[in-house]
Amino acid sequence: MDKSDIVTRCIDEILEGKASLEDCVRRYPGLADEMRDLLAVAESIHQQRPVISPQFKSYARSRIFAGDSPAPLPRERQGVIGWLNPLTLTNGIRVPVAVLLAVFAVAGSGVTIAYASQSSLPGEVLYPVKISSENVRLAFTVTPESKAKLNLELAGRRVEEAVTQSVRGQDVSGTTAQAVARHLDAVIKEIESLDNEEKSKSLISQLSVSTINQQATLSQLIAETPESKHAALEETIDASRRGSTVAVVADANPSFLESAPSVADIRLEETYFKLEGVLQSAGDDWNLGGITVKSVNLPKAARYSVGSRMAVEGIIRNGRAFISSVKSKEDKGNEVKIEGVFGGADPDGVWYISGIAIGRPQGTGQASGGTKVKLTGLVQNGVFVVTRLEAGDTPRDVKITGKLIEVSRNGDTIVIEVAGARLTTSIEKAEVTTDSGVKLDKSDLRALTGQEIVISGLKSKEGILYAGKIYVGDESLASLSGASRSGDSGEKEAGTKSGDDERKRD
Amino acid sequence: MAQLSDDLLIKKAATGDKSAFAALYDRYVEQIYRHVYYRVSCQADAEDITQEVFIRAWKAIRRYQRGEALFVSWLLVIARNLVTDFYRARKKDDLLEDKNIPTTPDTSPEVALERRFEKDELRKAISKLKDLKQKVLIMRFIDGFSYSEISRALRKSEGAIRVIQYRALLDLRKIIGREEESNG
Structure with missing residues (x-):
């Protein structure tokens, strides 16, 4: 290192608060006088550096987007x-x-x-x-x-x-x-x-x-x-x-x-459902854990395995079930989970959740029509034995589900992919938990890159998205303990299992 | 967001993603403000111009071409053009003639005057340096750019920038020394 290098680096370290003049002089006593002089000059310039007012910074930021959109x-x-x-x-x-x-x-x-x-x-x-x-x-x-x-x-x-x-x-x-x-x-x-x-x-x-x-x-x-x-x-x-x-x-x-889905149709989402259970049959109609989903229309890339536990999501319209997501899940025996909007009961007492008949319920009282519910239980001889009844999502809580693409180096923001679009979201004030409520550290998210996460309480201020809560699948805990590195996370895209029953839609 | 690359944020901003552009704003607003402030010496004018830099950048983000120039260099070009317009409008060609130094509310008139004097003396001293040396000192110590950013903006190696900075400080010390002697 020549003299100019040494003096420049020392001045940088001093101005950045990483070293004192005494430290540098101790290290390079022969350059003490020059260092003192040049540091004084550099400091005099540095002190002239104006400080931006936080009020202006915040105000100007809000004004940028008040005009036209880009080009x-x-x-x-x-x-x-x-x-x-x-x-x-x-x-x-x-x-x-x-x-x-x-x-x-x-x-x-x-x-x-x-x-x-x-x-x-x-x-x-x-x-x-x-x-x-x-x-x-x-x-x-x-x-x-x-x-x-x-x-x-x-x-x-x-x-x-x-x-x-x-x-x-x-x-x-x-x-x-x-x-x-x-x-x-x-x-x-x-x-x-x-x-x-x-x-x-x-x-x-x-x-x-x-x-x-x-x-x-x-x-x-x-x-x-x-x-x-x-x-x-x-x-x-x-x-x-x-x-x-x-x-x-x-x-x-x-x-x-x-x-022909219509946003103007206020009942559009009343037939949106999530269903999880063992896939018993998969023809035009699917039987998941004893519940029949009629006239299933699958995404091209959907893969599934009869006899395995699967989770599907979709929406029913005009008598067809348009599936948006098919995933294999960890074995939980005959347990069935369904989430959707309670549409009422027929004269035989059979309940309808998001347009899907789930059988006669046992172990729960009446629900009111139009409310969001999550039911967990078992289906036996046309009876849905309810082991758990929860209220569905809070209305207007902005919730998105997508793949975690990236966590910033300082851990303050993440990039999540939803419907092919990537959104950058601040997680500074967010809480991270698993679905069952186990609290995680934000730094744990790095290990979950590539996995599905849910953000709730999403808000936007001055053009920046802020996450309220982040939920990761309970199976993700396995990833955190190192399983993800071996590619053996609990939740997989359907079709990652091999087996004779594995099917792929044409 | 602060740690996502400029390229990624620019790409997202070009699709209309305001949060991505807001992150770029947060990343560079202080540097641009300092750059402008040094040239117009008035807080209100510096704020107006800085705001306009980012409004123009947002509108034109799709036209930004990632090549040799860094995003911040592109912002600096917009800033320089606006500063030129500002002086053209006010018929002030000599940046050093402007004595309009702002004071903060907690600054006494005596201290403010002393600061203004020091600032002007320093500016005059810096203006006597060769152009490249002026640029390096201002970009480094006033604007707050890293060596890497300065090296890209001035198309010189980081090592060369360090040497120029060192020599500029030596020259500046001599100029200040001479002026102190002549002032008695």
Whole structure:
């Protein structure tokens, strides 16, 4: 090391607080004078370093996203030219007055009106102009892909309007939820119409990211606003959550979109179920632990093993069970678990959970229709012997399930993959437990990379997602004790077991 | 999030992921603020310009091309352009002419004046260094960049940057010494 190196390194160490001048002088006594002089010069510059105010830092961060989104797509940049085209509309579309106003606003002297309307909120004078100009854009967006993207953007815009209204202390418009649902439904319809699998996948991922962010933002807003103002926000969060559910199922099993799921359908999730038990038969109908799931429609990559314990998730629509997840589980004998919405009982007393008949219950009282339940027990001769009845998830607790992709070096953030989309989430304030409540250290998450985790209590503030709680499978404890390194974690994607009974869907 | 790579965060931000861009903001806002502040010497102006740097970067994130230049270098280019615009608008070409040094509420006028004097003297001394030496000292001690970042931004090896820094400090010591002598 030459002199310049030694002096430079010493100055660095001193300024970073890793060493004192005395330490350096002791190490290099021959350079003491030079070091003192140069350190004094370096310190005098270093002391001039301005300190950023935390208030500014926080304020500026919130302002970044108040304007436009990143680089508008080329098609959107042609907006002004495109907006002139409504004058040539000849396909019989009825042009409302507000649309004409929007066209006038853009084409004529009213550019300012159209521009000013973009920041207007529901109930304000210029809001109809804003909506009309959006409709004009939609009318002249041609491809399903660009229509889907524009609708996704507009759904996000409706949520942002709700946020602005709430922050200003105004009541959120009662039409927000319907508008969000309408745009999300348009996204789903356009995705369904696409022939290109890759583009569909990408749009489903975008639907997933957007709807999760919308829910997390609204959830934070609900936490910060008085209860009297929650109704419209809750309706909107419900619409976004249904959009998220559609994305998750469609990502795993695209044929679900053929059933025309609608975010506007408030009963959409009432047939979402999770069922775990020994797979007794697997034809068109499946028998899991004595419970029959009719007309099973599996994802392409699903693998299963008759005679093994399996966990499936999916949604029932139009008499078909669209499965989104199939996994093998550790043997637990004949125990059956089902989670879903209690739909009531038939005249024979047979209970229906998310549209699946589970038999006559024994060992539990009556549940109220429409409530979420988790039942554990055994099925014997058409009777479901309940050993445990739990309430389902808290409504509007934003919950996502996905694969843990990465834990940051300082352990403060994780990346989770949901429906093909990767989300970065702060876990600074999160608690980590196994499903049965065993508390884990956040640093344990590193060993669980690649495994499925559940985040609940997800909120978003200033564009950052914050996890409330993180749940990992009880089987993950085996991973923490080193089993994961040998590839023998308790929970595996279905099909990792070998055996004569293993099947793979064509 | 603070530890995820810039590349990953940029890629995510380009898809519209605000949290990823917010992480980039958190990572670089102080460096950009210091860089701007040194050049405009006014807290309010430095804050306005810093905010504008990130607003522009967010809007243009899809146009950022990962090549030789680091993300922070890209931000610095935006910052420099905005500082130039700022002075053009105010018809102030000489950065060192600006005496508008802010004070904090707990600073007495005497101390503030002394600091301003020291600051100006130091700035004048630094401005007498060769351009490259000025850049290295400012990037290292004011902006707070690492050697690796400076080496990428100035396209020189880290070893060379250390040597330049050492020589710049020696030169600065001489300049300050001369000025002290001439001041009596």
